[in-house]
Amino acid sequence: MLQYHLKIALRFFLRNKVFTLINISGLALGITAFLLLTRYVSFEKSYDQNLENAFRVTLESNYGEDFFATSAANHPAVGPAMVNEFPEVEQMARIVDTKLMNVRGILSYETDNGARALSNLKDYNFYFADGILLDIFNIPLLQGDPKTALDDPYDLIISARMAKQIFGNQDPVGKTLTINSDHEITVTGVFQDLPQNTHLNFDILMSLSSLDFPLETIWVWPEFYTYISLKPGTNPESLASKMSAFVDIHMNEIMTEHGFKARMGLQPVHEIHLTSHLSKEMSPSANKGSLHFLMIIALFVIGIAQINFINLSTSKSLERAREVGIKKVVGAKRYTLIYQFLCESLILNFVGVALSLVLISLAIKPFNNLAGAEILSLSIWLQPGFWIVIITIFLGGGLLAGLYPAFVLSGYKPITVLKGKFHKTIQGANMRKALVITQFAIALALISGTYIVYKQLYFMQNKELGFQADQNLVLNAPIDVDSNVLQKIKVFKEEISRNPFINSTTQSTDIPGKPLSTVDAIRNLGEEKTNSVPLKFMSVDHDFLKTYKIELVAGEDFSEEDQSTFFPLIENGDPRIHPVIINRSTAKALGYADPVEIIHKKIIFKYGPADRIGDVIGVMADYHHQSLQMGYENIMFIYPDDYSSNYLTINIDGHQIQPAINAIKNEYKKLFPHDPFNYFFLDMYFNQQYNAELKLGFICLLFSGLAIFIAALGLFGIGSHMALEKIKEISIRKVMGASTAQVLLIIPKKLLVLILLSGVLIIPVVYFLARNWLNGFAFHTPMNMWMFILPLLLVMAIALLSILSQSIKTTYVNPADSLRND
Amino acid sequence: MIKTTNLCKSFRTEEVETLALNKVSLHVRENEFVAIMGPSGCGKSTLLNILGLLDRPTSGSYVFAGHEVAKFTESQRTRIRKGNLGFVFQSFNLIDTLTVFENVELPLLYLKVPKSERKDRVMEALGRMKIGHRAKHFPQQLSGGQQQRVAIARAVIPNPKLILADEPTGNLDSKNGNEVMNLLTELYQEGATILMVTHSDHDAQFAHRIVNLFDGQIVTESVNREMTTRE
Numbered sequence A: 001m002l003q004y005h006l007k008i009a010l011r012f013f014l015r016n017k018v019f020t021l022i023n024i025s026g027l028a029l030g031i032t033a034f035l036l037l038t039r040y041v042s043f044e045k046s047y048d049q050n051l052e053n054a055f056r057v058t059l060e061s062n063y064g065e066d067f068f069a070t071s072a073a074n075h076p077a078v079g080p081a082m083v084n085e086f087p088e089v090e091q092m093a094r095i096v097d098t099k100l101m102n103v104r105g106i107l108s109y110e111t112d113n114g115a116r117a118l119s120n121l122k123d124y125n126f127y128f129a130d131g132i133l134l135d136i137f138n139i140p141l142l143q144g145d146p147k148t149a150l151d152d153p154y155d156l157i158i159s160a161r162m163a164k165q166i167f168g169n170q171d172p173v174g175k176t177l178t179i180n181s182d183h184e185i186t187v188t189g190v191f192q193d194l195p196q197n198t199h200l201n202f203d204i205l206m207s208l209s210s211l212d213f214p215l216e217t218i219w220v221w222p223e224f225y226t227y228i229s230l231k232p233g234t235n236p237e238s239l240a241s242k243m244s245a246f247v248d249i250h251m252n253e254i255m256t257e258h259g260f261k262a263r264m265g266l267q268p269v270h271e272i273h274l275t276s277h278l279s280k281e282m283s284p285s286a287n288k289g290s291l292h293f294l295m296i297i298a299l300f301v302i303g304i305a306q307i308n309f310i311n312l313s314t315s316k317s318l319e320r321a322r323e324v325g326i327k328k329v330v331g332a333k334r335y336t337l338i339y340q341f342l343c344e345s346l347i348l349n350f351v352g353v354a355l356s357l358v359l360i361s362l363a364i365k366p367f368n369n370l371a372g373a374e375i376l377s378l379s380i381w382l383q384p385g386f387w388i389v390i391i392t393i394f395l396g397g398g399l400l401a402g403l404y405p406a407f408v409l410s411g412y413k414p415i416t417v418l419k420g421k422f423h424k425t426i427q428g429a430n431m432r433k434a435l436v437i438t439q440f441a442i443a444l445a446l447i448s449g450t451y452i453v454y455k456q457l458y459f460m461q462n463k464e465l466g467f468q469a470d471q472n473l474v475l476n477a478p479i480d481v482d483s484n485v486l487q488k489i490k491v492f493k494e495e496i497s498r499n500p501f502i503n504s505t506t507q508s509t510d511i512p513g514k515p516l517s518t519v520d521a522i523r524n525l526g527e528e529k530t531n532s533v534p535l536k537f538m539s540v541d542h543d544f545l546k547t548y549k550i551e552l553v554a555g556e557d558f559s560e561e562d563q564s565t566f567f568p569l570i571e572n573g574d575p576r577i578h579p580v581i582i583n584r585s586t587a588k589a590l591g592y593a594d595p596v597e598i599i600h601k602k603i604i605f606k607y608g609p610a611d612r613i614g615d616v617i618g619v620m621a622d623y624h625h626q627s628l629q630m631g632y633e634n635i636m637f638i639y640p641d642d643y644s645s646n647y648l649t650i651n652i653d654g655h656q657i658q659p660a661i662n663a664i665k666n667e668y669k670k671l672f673p674h675d676p677f678n679y680f681f682l683d684m685y686f687n688q689q690y691n692a693e694l695k696l697g698f699i700c701l702l703f704s705g706l707a708i709f710i711a712a713l714g715l716f717g718i719g720s721h722m723a724l725e726k727i728k729e730i731s732i733r734k735v736m737g738a739s740t741a742q743v744l745l746i747i748p749k750k751l752l753v754l755i756l757l758s759g760v761l762i763i764p765v766v767y768f769l770a771r772n773w774l775n776g777f778a779f780h781t782p783m784n785m786w787m788f789i790l791p792l793l794l795v796m797a798i799a800l801l802s803i804l805s806q807s808i809k810t811t812y813v814n815p816a817d818s819l820r821n822d
Numbered sequence B: 001m002i003k004t005t006n007l008c009k010s011f012r013t014e015e016v017e018t019l020a021l022n023k024v025s026l027h028v029r030e031n032e033f034v035a036i037m038g039p040s041g042c043g044k045s046t047l048l049n050i051l052g053l054l055d056r057p058t059s060g061s062y063v064f065a066g067h068e069v070a071k072f073t074e075s076q077r078t079r080i081r082k083g084n085l086g087f088v089f090q091s092f093n094l095i096d097t098l099t100v101f102e103n104v105e106l107p108l109l110y111l112k113v114p115k116s117e118r119k120d121r122v123m124e125a126l127g128r129m130k131i132g133h134r135a136k137h138f139p140q141q142l143s144g145g146q147q148q149r150v151a152i153a154r155a156v157i158p159n160p161k162l163i164l165a166d167e168p169t170g171n172l173d174s175k176n177g178n179e180v181m182n183l184l185t186e187l188y189q190e191g192a193t194i195l196m197v198t199h200s201d202h203d204a205q206f207a208h209r210i211v212n213l214f215d216g217q218i219v220t221e222s223v224n225r226e227m228t229t230r231e
Ligand SMILES: Nc1ncnc2c1ncn2[C@@H]1O[C@H](COP(=O)(O)OP(=O)(O)O)[C@@H](O)[C@H]1O
Pocket: A419, A421, B011, B012, B013, B018, B019, B020, B038, B039, B040, B041, B042, B043, B044, B045, B046, B047
């Protein structure tokens, strides 16, 4: 019987080529989209999954009344103390970014061909770490002794990829890396590249003991990621509950002295990527909301494809009623017919799945590019899990989507067929309407969603930032420097400013778009510590406001000072008073609604270990230091102490970029010959913050486009059947004298009603979801009607086009042809 | 073989209720050839469909081969239909997607007749209807007369006890129509019971008995002399 059904099904498909083609291509695209999206989501969920026993010790501290910030990094003494005091803690490892330890410089090494290559250390993911880290994270050492790899000061191991990049085909072990032409460091081992699905992010590790500090005693330096592994059978919760006593014992004195409270927590490492959004994360975490969003899109797309299938199949009922009726008359039981229709559905799904596998193979490269990770490779064909998903889709789709049409089609009473009345009682018309409404609703939701995501992106990229982002070129400040560096920078600034295409130059520790790393607190002089408000600051010189065109709303800008002697704590027996510029938010937070009033008021802020006094010489307008997702923060500028700058920003003439760059490069090479010359444009750098949204937007665009295409295919198919159902009505109307234009709209009119209905159903849902999403951005585009009306119009236009192409055909038929055989 | 008592059938649409059959009592013995006649809309097809177990009466009794079937469910009716009843329609009702052979084979398929036997029986039936050479063709490639012969082949292939034909010549020219009538007569002579709805007096002359229907009621029944004498 199966063979028989196969034969009949194939014949049916061949006779209904358009139907079959639409069905199969819809299914193939839908399944492909579904598989790709779920693949991406499951990749994001796979981060650090095998590390059940590993935890990160997080640190929560508060400064003011209710300002708590949780940091992913902790004090260096925490790990050793935990191992000592808690028998359930098996191992401990700390890792810290070398940049935060003021390791700056030029890395140079001998390449494959014997030449020396220079690069800025800043460009490497270079960390100090305890050797146990490799154990806790199961990172195999390919060369070197895993027991002792990072035991001694200046032990250094690099990833296999980095080894290849630096040394080519030479054996890396024993090779030296030179830092700032005076430190020679020997590579002692090579570790296997980190998997892509880990939150860790380093290429070079140096032993933590290279840091010449008594780390075991330092409780005030929260920059060290601290990981522990627990003995098997330990309940992490019971350990976590002991942490508060632990903090009290070790930090009581410091907390009283500095007036803050601290708490510590244990964070399962396998949850970090998905759930942790702390300050100082080693790598960006996934946005769980976006992942849910993508899962929804995945379900939507495959849903649309399956709905197509159901709709097209039931709309075939007109043609298949006779077949069903006759088969029943000659003795077919209903279940044989259901079986037959299910076979057809399974065959279509089978071909759809097979095609989607081809599509996936073709999509591997672009998909990986889009995802930014090697998520897909041909090895998926070898994974049983993947096949289980495929078979589930095949059977699930084939049976679920097949069942309804099978029941509808097999449900015909032979009598209705034989009486020739079946065209009046098309089965499943209501269900089909409901499904079409669902499809439209999905399409609308996707288009609206895409539109809103893009609108927000556009809003963020085009809103006034409060500073000038374009025409600002950023260089790394020179690092291979001697005691004359400040003088040289002054010369550099003066020399390039002679160039007519260069407007101004400034040095600073940070730049907009880069999160400010110095987080502390500020209060009015004379007030209690508990009245502190959070503060982030950076040092900038007297040209910063000018170069970035940040508006000064009160007071004045820095004047040029001698940086080299600038920062003594005590001056002539009194505490030194530092001129500072704060932003408007800070002034408000300190209680000054009118910025003018705070000018020359004194404030207290912490810098390093000591409290310092500041004199507010100016208040600047709030500017967006980071993406518009973030609100305005309290920001303070101080004048640089000595040479601490990381960046030089140069404002250039937008029409003369290349000559300006050439001039800058010449001067830089002349003054800082050992520094690599790299530059970037601030606007591009700033906009990188929107990469996640851009990716989300693009994925939305891609897949909602796909979904709409599939839905349009379905409409096209249904349109031809609606036309068929209406052919008699149209013929009669034409006989009665209706013009082609008049009958043309008979079919689409109904459809437009359905679209409006689906709009009524879905728009409130989209509105609600979009509002939530937008509220995640401190600054967001206002919602308006067009966000829903435009998608509605678009869907209508697409629906009309796919239907009209069909009804035009109908309206040109010769009425006699369709009326004759009735 | 067939005995109905006070068979009624009404159709209810939104506004009106049509009484399509009104207390029809009819008795058909085995190996009778009965023609049902009457003006359009008088309930002929409705009656035939009920007698053919395609539809069920609103009230009344219907005994088919000793079973009271008036209240049977669709699946019970399917079971009785299978192999026992053969249908011929005015509009042939062949399945477009099946070849002539496959159309005729269909009833045997549902009777689970083994493949080799199916083939022999189908070819034999087609041969009898003089369309064996068309076995591989699809219905649209055939003339109306040929299509109706295929339909008859399909109706007779399981050797049904009862053949029901609703205006079998209605869509045929007189030459093809005669051929079909001759085939039905042959089947009757071989022992089949035949119920045929027709408009045509000419066709009715082939029957053994003529039942005249008007507004859902049997108005006259007459025995066809010519036929009787021919017997
Ligand atoms: N499915 C139905 N629904 C409503 N009325 C019907 C239906 N089938 C038949 N009728 C009505 O029943 C009456 C008899 O129909 P039918 O048996 O087809 O007549 P005939 O075959 O004698 O031309 C007619 O008035 C017809 O309109």
